[in-house]
Amino acid sequence: MSAHPYSEDQTGGCAREVQIHKGRAFSGASGGAQEGDGQRRCEVDLAMDEGTLSKLEFGRIRELVASYAFSSLGREKIIALEPSGDADEVEARLKRASEMLELLRTGEPPPLEGIRDIRSSLHRCSLEGSVLQPDELRAVREVLGIIYKVRRHIKAMREKYPSLFLLSEGLSPQPELERTIDEAVDPEGRVKDSASxxxxxxxxxxxxxxxxxxxxxxxxxxxxxxxxxxxxxxxxxxxxxxxxxxxxxxxxxxxxxxxxxxxxxxxxxxxxxxxxxxxxxRRLELEEGREEERVLAGLTDMVREVLPELRSSLEVLGELDALYALASYGLNFGAHVPKVNREGITVLISARHPILLERYRRTGREVVPLDLKFGGDVRLLLITGPNAGGKTVVLKALGLLTLMAQAGLPIPASPDTEIAVYNKIFADIGDEQSLEGDISTFAAHVTRWARICSEAGEDTLVLLDELGTSTDPDQGAALAMALLDHLLEKGTKVVATTHLGRLKLYAHSRKDALNASMEFDRERLTPTFRLKVGLPGSSYAYEISEKLGLPEDVVSKAKVYSGGEEVRAEELIEELEELRKRHEDEVKRLEVLRREGERLKADYEGRLRKVKEEAREIKRRALVEAEGILRRANSVVERTVEELRAQAASRRAVRWAREEVKRARRKVEEELKALSSEPSEDWDVEVGDSVVTPFGGRGIVVGLEDSSGRVLVQVGGARIRLPRSQLKRAGSPPPEQPYSIPKVFPSEVSTEVDLRGMTYDEAVDVVDKYIDNAILANLDCLVLIHGKGTGALRRKLREYLKEHPRVRSFRPGNWGEGGDGVTVVEIE
The missing domain is CATH 1.10.1420 (MutS, DNA mismatch repair protein; Chain A, domain 3)
Known part of the structure; x- marks a missing residue:
């Protein structure tokens, strides 16, 4: 079930600036911020607890993330976490967070469990003459053990996680101190007999x-x-x-x-x-106490010698624990590390408001994801729509996710999400009316606008909720447009929500502005909480009022009072919304069809390639076999030649026999060579195409491919059938040359063709030749003698005759003509 817990702010309103500082990933880390950041840090602190961070509920996110830390060191660093305005620093923070997330996803987290907060003990140790107690020394020993194990764990994966490895280099193991404490103090915190x-x-x-x-x-x-x-x-x-x-x-x-x-x-x-x-x-007990004190003092001196290293290592452990906490949060809530966009463009993909996500997990409800692209040439996004439709939540989600990313936190959004980095963020969300201070809602808004106008700049994001309300609508709209003009001229990025129609027209008139709206289900009269960019939205005040029980005559009269133009504008917006929905549905349908078409095309192309490859392989094997046959035949010919010589045969006959074998051998070699080269260009053969034949001649296709894969080609004065795979497309038709059709007389052509003993391929070539000769001789009938046998040659020949363009019909022979052993062919 998709729902929304609130549409407007529930925590009281205020507008504060977050002046974001440059510095380390976690406040209080060793080294701290740069000296020159002091003034900037003070400005952040002034607004950190009660300003924009409070309105956007950044503090709640810090508390939620801090709950995943093992130690108070990590929790304190998360609670003190502040966003950075430096893109390089933000990328470095997100890089460390990404690597820690990956460590957790692979089930190889660093062994941070059991970190003790020994800062007070280290402080006491820094005082000259102080002596640490056994339990304190034991706590130091446990921390030293974690330092050693964590450093070794990360070092083993330094190539995969370079940022974490660089951070872990600040860990300083102290094996000698660790061993000495182990020898002197047992795990229960008692001094051992073996201490001295x-x-x-x-x-x-x-x-x-x-x-x-x-x-x-x-x-x-x-x-x-x-x-x-x-x-x-x-x-x-x-x-x-x-x-x-x-x-x-x-x-x-x-x-x-x-x-x-x-x-x-x-x-x-x-x-x-x-x-x-x-x-x-009692004397011996006092003596024991003095000796224990002496042992503890020696151990304290050893700790004191490495005090700077221990403090630095403790800081690094705190940072690693904080990184573990934010990565655990990310893993638990399906959050990812976004990319930093240095062009000032924010691209939210399947983003969800983190507070809503945490709240809804307890009830099993789902947060509607947010898709939004903002920034670059678009400096103003104006969001309209019905009350309780989610406008304010979109505003807060954009601001909170930006703050989280700039603080180095993973955000609940797609890993392809991109976040722009801002130096300042202002939020004017909610109502800050004060009866005690005699401040009205409108006055509170104007006071905040005044501060925003004076301090906003080019690298500033301003979030304005319900812009132009709390006063006369016309004057409020005028003030709102003037405010937006002022901010946009300074290069400020602004996202605002409103119900005022004049502001919708204002956004429509500017090239650097976009209207957006919260989708509303008109049939159910309920919001869907989905943001639609590109069209303004209606407030649906009349429809919602009717649904909530306001009398119909009151709603009808309200429409009359509002004026026809406003009603027509609302109706136009509704029509545009309906058209947009239909267009989106059609685009989705066409996209599904396109993808299916591409899938089928790829599938059939793959199958076709496979079939062609199989055919080429079959032919290659056949030619290889033919070459072997020729070699064997050559041996036979040589033996025959020797026999002919022995019988005094003529040299001319011997030479002729050898030449015939060489020609056959060359033909097979050429075909093998053609097969080993790249396949010829594939195209749909059509009658009239100019082609190059396997023997180098050029011709015109006069008959399409038959069932055996052969094409009828006119070459000069002759028509021959050639395998389709051996033809190549010619650039231009062959030059016309005069030729004479040879005269063939009926008396020279036999009407019977004996095919017995031939293979199918041999028989087809003979039949083709006889049909051509019969046509030239004006014969209309041929008798093919193929015999009865198994019937295989008869069946194949008749299948071939069915496809032959010059065969009118054919039939088995009658009883007196040879019966089923012959086929009588009628020629067109």
Whole structure:
């Protein structure tokens, strides 16, 4: 289900400028912004929390992205993220984001989980004489382990992810410090016995004394009666071993009271008999503490020596964690990294408002995608349409997606989306009326316009919602047109929404402006939330009012009051919209047909190429086989020649035999050569075409291709059938030369042709020749003798005769003519 959560702003209106700074991808990163950016940074900070970023809800996007970070370091960098106005810096940010996205998509994210925020410990370490506690040192050790693993992980893929590798070069592993902390502090944050030989000695002595003390107290406890002992256990109070004695039995035990229970019924007493052992234990404990302090001080000194490297590495880990967060956001919401357009043109393809996308995911609803091209020669886009149709959301989506891209964030849009980079962005969206400040809605708008006029420039994007409203429509339209004139003359890019008809005409009259509208389903009287660029839209106030229950007579009278021209203009807009929809549907239909035609054409061309290649291969194999036959025949001829010589045959006969074999061999070689070269030009042969024959002569096509692939060609005074594949198109028809048709007398032409023992190809050549001779001799009938046999030659010949242009009819022979062993042919 496609829907829209709101069409107008719901958070209160304000117009603020975002003066975008140049600097690192994340605020607070090592190095920070350039010194010369100080003034610019101050201007950004003034508007960052309550200005355009607030109106476009950039803060909500930062919070959403920050929730994907592993550490507070990454979250803080995302929350402090600011857009950049430098195209090179924006491209560098997006490059890093793109590489991190790819890492996540391939399932190879850097091992950032478990990053500890040790900044306070590092600050304490910087103070002379300070000593880090074991748990702090253990946290430093964990960070060092992540530094090493992350650097190694990215270094292994440095060719694929060069930007991330360059960033990871700021990580400084400290293997010696890492090993030393491991030897001295265990994972639970306790100093190990192995931290020093002296500490091991003291702890062994301390363990022995404690054991002796416990044995002595337990012996004493066992000797006391139940009337004195509250509970037979040994516990510790104020660092001393004590036993619980009933308050009434204190006289029976000599010792020092260290504590009592809340009820006063139990006293915790250190027996005097254990005092020497107690003191020895305490002495050893103090000695242990001093040695631990000495070990920790040494480790702190080691940390202090690499403090700059640790701080720099921590900054890089924070940046990588922030990159991981924004890439995780992109992966989770189907976002992509857009391209930076340096021509000042924004091309949104299947873009969706990020806040709506996040909100609708929870309910299973879908956000209608936005397609928009803006910038370049088009400096004003005026969006009209019905209330609650999505005009304001388009305005906010364009502004928010631009801010996200300039901050280096992936955006929910096609990867082919392009974003223009702006130095300033102004947004006048919503109502900032103040009763306390005595500011009307109109006055608030004008105040904001005044600031925009004074500060907007060529590299500025201005977003104006409901332009020209909150005052008299005529005066509001006039002020709006003058405001647009002023901004467009300064080269500012403006996207505005309105309901005023005069502004639609204004946009139509300017070459650098385009009207656009939010599509409205007139049958259902509901918005579709789709932006249509090129035509203004109607507000559909009358139709929506009727749907919401306003009496019909009220709506009818309203149309009368509005005047005929306005109604006709609205009707014209509706007709244009209907024509546009029909045109789009027709274009889509034709596009489908075109693609299908191209697919079929490519399919059939592929099949045709395959068939031709197969035919060429078959013929090539046949010619190769023929060449082999000729070689074998040549051997036979040579043997025959020897026999002829042996029989004293004439030299002339031998020479003639050899020449015949050579001619046949040359013909086969020429055909093989022709096959190995590029295929001849393919064209549709038609009667009258001038062609070049395989033997070099030129002729005219007088008969189309028959079923065997042969074409009838007039060459000089003769007509011959030649394979279509052996013909080439000639540039011009052959010169006409006088020739005489040879006279053929009926008595010289036999009416019977014996084809028995021939192959089909041989028989066809003979039949062609006899038909030509019969025509020249004015004969009208031929008898083809092919025999009965298997009937294969008979069937093929009759199929051929069906296609022959000079054959009127044919029939099997009668009983007295040879029956089915002959075919009688009637010639035209």
């Amino acid at each position: 030989p002296e500490l091991r000695r003291v702890r062994r002595a301390l363990a022995a004394k404690r054991e002796a003390l416990r044995d002595e107290i337990e012996r004493l406890l066992a000797s006391l009666p139940d009337s004195v002992v509250q509970e037979r256990i040994v516990t510790i109070r104020n660092g001393r071993y004590v036993i619980p004695i009933k308050s009434g039995g204190m006289g029976r035990v000599q010792g020092v009271v260290h504590d009592q229970s809340a009820s006063g019924a139990t006293l915790f007493v250190e027996p005097l008999a254990t005092l020497p052992l107690q003191n020895e234990v």
